[in-house]
Amino acid sequence: xxxxxxxxxxxxxxxxxxIGLDPDPAKLPALLHGEPASFLIEIVAAxxxxxxxxxxxxxxxxxxxxxGLQALERVRQAIPPSALLIWDARRGDIENTNRHxxxxxxxxxxxxxxxxxxxxxxxxxxxxxxxxDRLTFVLCATSEGSTLQDLRIAGSDEPVWSWVARxxxxxxxxxxxxxxxxxxxxxxxxxxxxxPALPLLVPGVGAQGGDIPAQPALVNVSRAVLYxxxxxxxxxxxxxAAESLRDRCMSATSGVGQAAAPD
Amino acid sequence: xxxxxxxxxxxxxxxxxxIGLDPDPAKLPALLHGEPASFLIEIVAAxxxxxxxxxxxxxxxxxxxxxGLQALERVRQAIPPSALLIWDARRGDIENTNRHxxxxxxxxxxxxxxxxxxxxxxxxxxxxxxxxDRLTFVLCATSEGSTLQDLRIAGSDEPVWSWVARxxxxxxxxxxxxxxxxxxxxxxxxxxxxxPALPLLVPGVGAQGGDIPAQPALVNVSRAVLYxxxxxxxxxxxxxAAESLRDRCMSATSGVGQAAAPD
Numbered sequence: 001x002x003x004x005x006x007x008x009x010x011x012x013x014x015x016x017x018x019i020g021l022d023p024d025p026a027k028l029p030a031l032l033h034g035e036p037a038s039f040l041i042e043i044v045a046a047x048x049x050x051x052x053x054x055x056x057x058x059x060x061x062x063x064x065x066x067x068g069l070q071a072l073e074r075v076r077q078a079i080p081p082s083a084l085l086i087w088d089a090r091r092g093d094i095e096n097t098n099r100h101x102x103x104x105x106x107x108x109x110x111x112x113x114x115x116x117x118x119x120x121x122x123x124x125x126x127x128x129x130x131x132x133d134r135l136t137f138v139l140c141a142t143s144e145g146s147t148l149q150d151l152r153i154a155g156s157d158e159p160v161w162s163w164v165a166r167x168x169x170x171x172x173x174x175x176x177x178x179x180x181x182x183x184x185x186x187x188x189x190x191x192x193x194x195x196p197a198l199p200l201l202v203p204g205v206g207a208q209g210g211d212i213p214a215q216p217a218l219v220n221v222s223r224a225v226l227y228x229x230x231x232x233x234x235x236x237x238x239x240x241a242a243e244s245l246r247d248r249c250m251s252a253t254s255g256v257g258q259a260a261a262p263d
Numbered sequence: 264x265x266x267x268x269x270x271x272x273x274x275x276x277x278x279x280x281x282i283g284l285d286p287d288p289a290k291l292p293a294l295l296h297g298e299p300a301s302f303l304i305e306i307v308a309a310x311x312x313x314x315x316x317x318x319x320x321x322x323x324x325x326x327x328x329x330x331g332l333q334a335l336e337r338v339r340q341a342i343p344p345s346a347l348l349i350w351d352a353r354r355g356d357i358e359n360t361n362r363h364x365x366x367x368x369x370x371x372x373x374x375x376x377x378x379x380x381x382x383x384x385x386x387x388x389x390x391x392x393x394x395x396d397r398l399t400f401v402l403c404a405t406s407e408g409s410t411l412q413d414l415r416i417a418g419s420d421e422p423v424w425s426w427v428a429r430x431x432x433x434x435x436x437x438x439x440x441x442x443x444x445x446x447x448x449x450x451x452x453x454x455x456x457x458x459p460a461l462p463l464l465v466p467g468v469g470a471q472g473g474d475i476p477a478q479p480a481l482v483n484v485s486r487a488v489l490y491x492x493x494x495x496x497x498x499x500x501x502x503x504a505a506e507s508l509r510d511r512c513m514s515a516t517s518g519v520g521q522a523a524a525p526d
Contacts, residue, residue, distance in 0.1 A: 063363035100326035120408030145383030
C-alpha cells in the first residue's frame with residue numbers, strides 16, 4: 001500500500017495522531033532497567049488503534065549504539081503495517097549521497113516516510129522524491145530554532161521557511177510533505193495556504209508547549225505520551241494521554257481526513 | 264588528544280588532505296565481491312601517511328544495513344589514532360534530539376569531528392558545541408545545492424551562507440568549523456575572511472569538479488582516490504591519486520599548518 005493511501009486511511013480511521021518513538025533510557029520506567037525495545041513495543045501495542053502514524057526518531061536509537069539499532073529492528077516489527085512509519089532521520093546531502101540516504105530510509109528500514117533538510121535546496125533531494133509511493137517531509141518551520149528560517153529574502157521580503165514551502169509545493173507530485181512546528185501557528189496557517197495539497201507533519205505538541213493545530217495535519221506527540229507515567233502503569237497512562245490528545249486533535253481540526261490527505 | 268591538536272599536527276605533518284570513505288558496492292573492484300570493509304581498510308593503509316583526516320560518509324554505510332555498520336566498525340579500527348576522524352553524518356534537529364546525535368557522534372563512534380545542518384539555526388547545535396575538545400563542522404556553502412544558501416537577506420543583502428559563517432564564527436570557542444565546497448571558490452575566500460580562525464572542511468575536489476582551494480583548509484577527496492582503479496591495483500592507484508592531490512594541495516596553499524588550525 002502506498003504511503004499516500006496509508007495516510008489517507010489512517011487520518012479518516014484513527015485521526016491525525018502520530019506517536020513519536022524517542023527512547024530516552026534516563027526516562028524509562030525503572031522496572032524496565034533501561035531496556036528500550038520492550039518499552040516501545042508496549043507503547044505501540046497500547047496506542048496502535050489511536051495513531052495513524054509512528055515516528056522513529058533515529059537519533060535516540062543511534063545514541064544507544066549497536067543495541068539501539070537492534071532495539072529498533074524489534075520495534076519496527078511491532079508497528080502495525082497499516083500505520084504510516086515515519087523515519088525521522090532529518091537527512092540531507094548532495095544528490096549522490098542522498099541516493100544512499102533514500103535507500104536507507106525506504107529500502108533498508110522500509111519506511112513509508114522520511115524527514116529531510118532543505119539547506120542544500122530542493123533539487124539534491126530528488127533521490128528521495130523518486131520514490132513516488134513514499135512521502136518525503138521537508139523541514140520547513142520547525143518547533144525550535146527559527147533564526148535562519150525566519151530570515152527575510154531581499155526583494156520579496158518572504159521568510160526562508162515560506163520559500164521552502166513554495167519550492168516543495170512546486171516540486172511535489174504527491175510524494176512531498178512539510179514539517180511545521182505546533183509552536184508556530186501563524187506559519188502553520190501560512191504554509192497551509194502556500195501548499196494546500198501537501199500533508200503536514202506537526203511536532204512540538206506536548207513537552208515543547210505547542211498547541212494542537214487548528215489546521216488539518218499529522219500531529220506528532222512524543223514525550224507527553226511515552227513518559228506519561230514512569231511507573232508500571234506506563235502503557236495505560238500512555239494510552240490515556242494519546243486518547244486525550246487524539247480527541248483534542250479531532251475536535252480542533254474538522255474534516256481532517258479529506259483536507260490533509262495529499263491529492 | 265583533542266581534535267584541535269590532531270588537526271594542527273596533521274596539517275603540519277601530512278598536509279591538508281582528507282580522504283572521504285564512501286563505499287559504493289557498485290564501484291568496488293570486482294575481486295572484492297562488493298565487500299566494503301576490506302576495500303576501505305586497504306585504502307586507509309595505502310594512504311594513511313598522506314592524509315591528516317578520514318571522513319566517514321555515514322549514508323553509504325547505512326544504506327548497506329546491518330552489514331554496513333559492521334563494516335564501519337572494522338574500518339573505524341583501521342584508521343590511525345593520529346588522524347582526525349570526521350563523522351560526516353550531516354545531523355541537525357532540536358536541542359533535545361541533538362544531545363543524542365552528539366552522543367552518537369562523539370561517544371558511540373568516538374569521532375573527532377562531525378558535520379551538522381544549520382537549518383534550525385545555530386543555537387540548537389549547542390549539544391555538539393558542548394564537546395569543546397571535538398570539532399563540529401557546520402554546513403555553510405556546499406559543493407552542490409546552493410539555491411537556499413544563495414538567497415540574499417533583506418536589509419543587508421547578505422547571502423544565507425554568509426550569515427551562517429558569521430553566526431558560527433561568533434559562537435565558536437575553538438570547537439566549530441565550516442563546510443565550504445571546492446566548487447565555490449568565491450564563497451571560500453569570503454568565508455575565510457568572515458571566519459579566519461575557523462577550520463574549513465572543503466569537499467567537492469575530484470569527481471565533483473572543484474579546484475584545489477587556494478585558501479588553507481582540510482581538502483576532502485572521496486571518489487577520485489577510492490575508485491582511482493577498479494582493478495587489483497586499486498590500493499596503489501588510490502595512493503598515487505592521493506599523493507598527487509596532496510602535492511597539489513601543498514603547492515596551492517602555503518602556510519596551511521599555521522593558518523588553518525583553530526586558535
